[in-house]
Amino acid sequence: MAASARRGPYFCGIDAAMDVVAGKWKSLILWELHHYGTRRFAELRRGLPGVSEKMLIQHLREMEEDGLVHREVYREVPPKVEYSLTEHGVSLNAALSPLGQWGAERIRRIGAEKVPVTSAEAVQPEPTPARSANVYVR
Amino acid sequence: MAASARRGPYFCGIDAAMDVVAGKWKSLILWELHHYGTRRFAELRRGLPGVSEKMLIQHLREMEEDGLVHREVYREVPPKVEYSLTEHGVSLNAALSPLGQWGAERIRRIGAEKVPVTSAEAVQPEPTPARSANVYVR
DNA sequence: ACCAGTACCGACTAATTAGTCAGGTACTCA
DNA sequence: TGAGTACCTGACTAATTAGTCGGTACTGGT
Numbered sequence: 001m002a003a004s005a006r007r008g009p010y011f012c013g014i015d016a017a018m019d020v021v022a023g024k025w026k027s028l029i030l031w032e033l034h035h036y037g038t039r040r041f042a043e044l045r046r047g048l049p050g051v052s053e054k055m056l057i058q059h060l061r062e063m064e065e066d067g068l069v070h071r072e073v074y075r076e077v078p079p080k081v082e083y084s085l086t087e088h089g090v091s092l093n094a095a096l097s098p099l100g101q102w103g104a105e106r107i108r109r110i111g112a113e114k115v116p117v118t119s120a121e122a123v124q125p126e127p128t129p130a131r132s133a134n135v136y137v138r
Numbered sequence: 139m140a141a142s143a144r145r146g147p148y149f150c151g152i153d154a155a156m157d158v159v160a161g162k163w164k165s166l167i168l169w170e171l172h173h174y175g176t177r178r179f180a181e182l183r184r185g186l187p188g189v190s191e192k193m194l195i196q197h198l199r200e201m202e203e204d205g206l207v208h209r210e211v212y213r214e215v216p217p218k219v220e221y222s223l224t225e226h227g228v229s230l231n232a233a234l235s236p237l238g239q240w241g242a243e244r245i246r247r248i249g250a251e252k253v254p255v256t257s258a259e260a261v262q263p264e265p266t267p268a269r270s271a272n273v274y275v276r
Numbered sequence: 277a278c279c280a281g282t283a284c285c286g287a288c289t290a291a292t293t294a295g296t297c298a299g300g301t302a303c304t305c306a
Numbered sequence: 307t308g309a310g311t312a313c314c315t316g317a318c319t320a321a322t323t324a325g326t327c328g329g330t331a332c333t334g335g336t
Binding site for chain 2: 010011012013014015016017018020021022027028031088091092094095096097098099100101102103104105106107
């Protein structure tokens with residue numbers, strides 16, 4: 001899998017952090033575990049509408065390997081496994097929170113404007129002078 | 139491309155922010171533009187060792203569409219295009235900085251210990267109760 | 277004349293990531 | 307005996323993302 005594949009030389013801290021959070025559901029898992037403290041597999045699954053079991057496990061395994069989540073297995077008869085954040089997971093979540101706020105702002109913005117930068121083109125509606133004949137007009 | 143494809147309903151702010159930063163080089167582009175203020179295409183290319191022209195352009199286009207970078211074309215004879223961050227790009231970069239610090243910490247950690255998760259066990263040296271004795275041993 | 281450099285485009289391929297689905301364990305309850 | 311529960315595994319496929327390479331239009335230097 002990718003998470004095990006990388007961990008390569010990083011350009012910078014963001015690079016290294018992204019390597020660990022990249023994955024369709026990882027940030028959501030992080031948020032869910034942060035919000036509820038500990039969650040069982042099926043609870044996570046229900047909390048993340050649309051996630052497949054395969055991806056959920058895969059991500060949980062990778063995050064466990066990366067030291068973000070802790071996996072506690074209870075030897076019970078209907079199997080019980082509880083997932084929770086490690087201290088590194090908690091601190092990562094904290095580090096993600098400004099990003100979350102930025103994203104929330106963005107949702108508000110594009111929710112209001114419906115499209116992000118196109119307003120700039122609406123201001124200056126050039127009729128596309130010399131398509132492909134000229135230097136880099138789009 | 140993917141960036142145009144998504145912008146869908148987001149679960150939360152982090153989700154929305156990740157949608158915009160996801161991409162092998164985007165965070166590096168952000169950092170580069172933040173650091174230098176404005177950069178030309180070829181400068182960015184040289185600053186990001188290993189990036190292909192295709193990906194660089196693709197990412198720049200997506201980030202422009204997302205309102206993060208500004209593209210200024212000078213109608214000169216050796217073509218000249220300058221990229222810079224918009225205010226949204228700048229604020230995104232600021233929101234990413236705690237993540238960058240977390241990542242730097244992580245690099246330090248795994249650089250020292252070589253393996254990530256072991257530190258949690260080192261801090262709390264539980265004898266790993268039901269681990270590896272259960273149904274879901276790996 | 278020819279090569280390097282600027283800022284790209286676009287077709288094609290490779291690699292990575294995600295999804296579907298069938299199954300498996302280990303035990304309980306009816 | 308057969309169904310049900312919780313937590314998975316692994317094979318196969320689809321979708322997405324990234325990389326390679328050739329081309330454009332133009333100029334300045336050798």
